[in-house]
Amino acid sequence: MVLELQKPRPIWQIMFSTHHTDVGLLYLITSLAFLFLGGSLALAIRAELFLPGAQIIGDAMTFNRIFTVHGTTLIFLFILPFASAVGNYFVPIMVRYKDMAYPKLNAIAFWMIPPAGALIWLGFADFTWYATPPYSIISAPGPAADMWIFGLKILGISSVLGAINFIVTILKCKHPDMSIGQVPLLAWSFLSSSLIILVAIPTFAAALLMLLTDRLGVSGFFNPAMGGDPIAYAHLFWFTFHPEVYVLVIPAIGMMYEIIPRFSRKPIYSYNSGVFAFVLLSIVGFSSWAHHMYATGMSFTEKTVFMVGTLAAVPASAMHVFNFIATMWNGRIKFSTPMMWAVGGIALFFSAGAGGVANAAMPLDFTTHDTYWVVGHFHLFVMGTIAFGSIGFLYYMFPYVTGRMYNEKMGKIHFILSFIGTVLVFFTQHVLGLYGMPRRIFDYPPIPEWITMNQIATVGAMIIGVSMVIFLANMIYSSGKGKLANTEDPFGVGGKYYYPFEAKNPSH
Amino acid sequence: MSGHSNWPEWIYIGVVVALMVWVGAEAWEAERLIEHVPADAETIIVTGQQWFWTFEHEDGTKEIGELHVEVGKAYKFEIVSKDVNHSFNIHDYVVLMDAIPGRVNTVWFAPTEVGQHDIQCREYCGLIHYNMRGTLYVEAPSS
Numbered sequence: 001m002v003l004e005l006q007k008p009r010p011i012w013q014i015m016f017s018t019h020h021t022d023v024g025l026l027y028l029i030t031s032l033a034f035l036f037l038g039g040s041l042a043l044a045i046r047a048e049l050f051l052p053g054a055q056i057i058g059d060a061m062t063f064n065r066i067f068t069v070h071g072t073t074l075i076f077l078f079i080l081p082f083a084s085a086v087g088n089y090f091v092p093i094m095v096r097y098k099d100m101a102y103p104k105l106n107a108i109a110f111w112m113i114p115p116a117g118a119l120i121w122l123g124f125a126d127f128t129w130y131a132t133p134p135y136s137i138i139s140a141p142g143p144a145a146d147m148w149i150f151g152l153k154i155l156g157i158s159s160v161l162g163a164i165n166f167i168v169t170i171l172k173c174k175h176p177d178m179s180i181g182q183v184p185l186l187a188w189s190f191l192s193s194s195l196i197i198l199v200a201i202p203t204f205a206a207a208l209l210m211l212l213t214d215r216l217g218v219s220g221f222f223n224p225a226m227g228g229d230p231i232a233y234a235h236l237f238w239f240t241f242h243p244e245v246y247v248l249v250i251p252a253i254g255m256m257y258e259i260i261p262r263f264s265r266k267p268i269y270s271y272n273s274g275v276f277a278f279v280l281l282s283i284v285g286f287s288s289w290a291h292h293m294y295a296t297g298m299s300f301t302e303k304t305v306f307m308v309g310t311l312a313a314v315p316a317s318a319m320h321v322f323n324f325i326a327t328m329w330n331g332r333i334k335f336s337t338p339m340m341w342a343v344g345g346i347a348l349f350f351s352a353g354a355g356g357v358a359n360a361a362m363p364l365d366f367t368t369h370d371t372y373w374v375v376g377h378f379h380l381f382v383m384g385t386i387a388f389g390s391i392g393f394l395y396y397m398f399p400y401v402t403g404r405m406y407n408e409k410m411g412k413i414h415f416i417l418s419f420i421g422t423v424l425v426f427f428t429q430h431v432l433g434l435y436g437m438p439r440r441i442f443d444y445p446p447i448p449e450w451i452t453m454n455q456i457a458t459v460g461a462m463i464i465g466v467s468m469v470i471f472l473a474n475m476i477y478s479s480g481k482g483k484l485a486n487t488e489d490p491f492g493v494g495g496k497y498y499y500p501f502e503a504k505n506p507s508h
Numbered sequence: 509m510s511g512h513s514n515w516p517e518w519i520y521i522g523v524v525v526a527l528m529v530w531v532g533a534e535a536w537e538a539e540r541l542i543e544h545v546p547a548d549a550e551t552i553i554v555t556g557q558q559w560f561w562t563f564e565h566e567d568g569t570k571e572i573g574e575l576h577v578e579v580g581k582a583y584k585f586e587i588v589s590k591d592v593n594h595s596f597n598i599h600d601y602v603v604l605m606d607a608i609p610g611r612v613n614t615v616w617f618a619p620t621e622v623g624q625h626d627i628q629c630r631e632y633c634g635l636i637h638y639n640m641r642g643t644l645y646v647e648a649p650s651s
């Protein structure tokens with residue numbers, strides 16, 4: 001089997017390579033595989049909820065396992081590895097270095113992902129993506145739960161190794177002629193998200209170990225029956241995972257910073273404001289974690305502090321939106337597929353942020369918390385913003401990776417269907433939340449509004465499903481048979497590009 | 509910022525900051541009022557366990573899955589859990605508070621009209637979480 005289609009090599013050469021574009025390719029293929037696996041689970045969930053009563057998923061336990069693995073997969077095995085793929089391809093080139101700073105470490109960080117994915121998929125745990133105790137200690141069935149814990153542990157280490165590599169590559173290996181103020185915004189996004197990872201992840205890493213020993217019965221950190229406190233876990237978890245949401249979103253914003261000016265045929269409106277917003281978000285992002293915990297019985301003062309912390313992070317996100325719009329303003333915009341995805345992603349990013357502000361306002365959160373509103377809110381980020389930015393970027397890098405062009409018409413149909421589907425699913429879920437439907441439920445009473453909203457959402461999801469089939473066909477067909485790309489300027493927009501091709505791959 | 513003036517961005521940031529201050533102030537004020545439990549509120553102990561709700565009134569009567577209250581009175585819920593986390597929710601009255609083992613959380617409400625409302629669990633608690641439901645009956649005052 002050969003993978004690289006321009007200059008074919010046997011697959012093992014790529015697998016054992018430590019070159020950044022090879023590791024990038026491995027990340028890319030892995031993340032896309034998990035996108036399709038995790039996405040299929042989402043379709044199963046939506047099909048089940050089309051009507052009240054058991055439909056296609058026979059029992060509640062299976063349903064609970066499916067949404068747990070769905071969330072875990074798409075966050076940790078699609079979004080993060082996809083970002084690493086892009087970072088591997090582009091960061092060394094953007095800082096003009098021959099490879100990542102530590103190539104072997106880079107390959108090791110990648111190779112931790114398949115075993116972690118296997119643990120998560122073979123276990124198929126049911127305790128949701130935040131594994132809240134005491135349920136996760138006293139009630140969640142093993143060995144699935146334990147396998148999930150080990151899987152996440154491995155993924156955490158892989159993230160930290162990857163983050164160290166990006167930070168050192170950018171700060172220490174950038175070309176001596178290049179000041180940090182000349183590093184492109186895409187690389188800046190990796191610098192910021194990597195710094196967040198280093199500060200945020202250790203907390204959850206500790207909590208996971210404590211969860212494991214609690215499950216084994218040798219400790220009782222989070223187990224009230226042994227004098228522990230489940231709320232302590234919630235703090236440790238969200239101290240990692242609120243900042244982690246920025247780890248997910250910042251690289252996607254970085255990808256948009258690459259696409260938007262390119263296809264607007266204008267320089268970015270304000271480079272400095274982009275850098276400033278990244279750095280600001282990385283810092284302020286640490287002041288808001290307990291906005292996930294308003295209903296746990298926090299005092300009025302605590303709630304106020306975390307509301308203020310959350311609202312304080314909003315301007316930093318809003319600055320990016322401004323920067324994008326100002327860049328497109330008066331530009332000679334070419335709406336090729338990558339640009340469509342990026343612009344759609346920005347629109348959804350804006351809507352998602354507006355919904356987030358409503359969650360943050362504490363009295364409103366008691367209406368939205370743990371209803372479908374929250375599901376809608378964060379999916380506008382993870383799907384609407386991050387997946388849109390990532391998919392747009394995949395189309396953008398496609399000619400560099402394969403030397404061929406994808407089919408433009410299919411790319412546009414993919415976008416249009418996905419956009420319609422995303423709006424149908426996730427805007428509707430906001431409304432469903434206002435009607436009071438809790439999240440994570442296998443079945444629901446036949447309340448007419450709930451049924452209608454669920455049906456709209458399911459139809460939307462199926463539209464996304466169809467678009468993804470078109471996407472897959474396009475990728476597979478075009479990488480082998482697409483017309484050869486003009487690698488100097490594949491999109492016909494002029495200007496200078498960063499080519500992975502320019503990187504000297506020793507095995508070429 | 510290669511020479512060009514940046515005032516539109518500053519105005520924009522100013523607007524966003526002002527909006528956030530406004531949202532924060534309104535939320536703070538509303539939450540402060542909501543949290544103030546009336547002194548004459550009757551206490552109801554709400555116990556969550558896999559997968560049903562038990563309600564204990566001040567006079568010691570207990571109900572399972574059903575809760576009867578009267579219009580015109582204020583009620584303070586003291587919410588506890590016997591096993592894992594749950595979340596006690598009467599969506600129509602925006603009553604939402606987690607039931608966490610080892611803690612007592614409180615929230616209050618004052619029903620305004622006779623009627624029936626759904627009670628549900630809004631925190632994942634395992635197998636039958638989806639059906640950890642109950643009904644609130646708001647009745648006319650008895651005396």
Ligand code: HEM
Pocket residue numbers: 245246248249291292310311313314317352353354356357359360361365368369370374377378381382386
């Ligand atoms: C304007 C920026 C944002 C604000 C103000 C905001 C606010 C909030 C708040 C208050 C919640 C808690 C809702 C609840 O459970 O009741 C929440 C949940 C969530 N947010 Fe955001 N958010 C923002 C950006 C993001 C971004 C960028 C992401 C992801 C990339 C994200 C992902 C999530 C997730 C995953 C949850 C739900 C977690 C769960 O309960 O499973 N948010 N957000």
Ligand SMILES: [Cu+2]
Pocket residue numbers: 241242245288289291292
């Ligand atoms: Cu958060």
Ligand SMILES: [Cu+2]
Pocket residue numbers: 593594595629630631632633634637638640
């Ligand atoms: Cu529950």
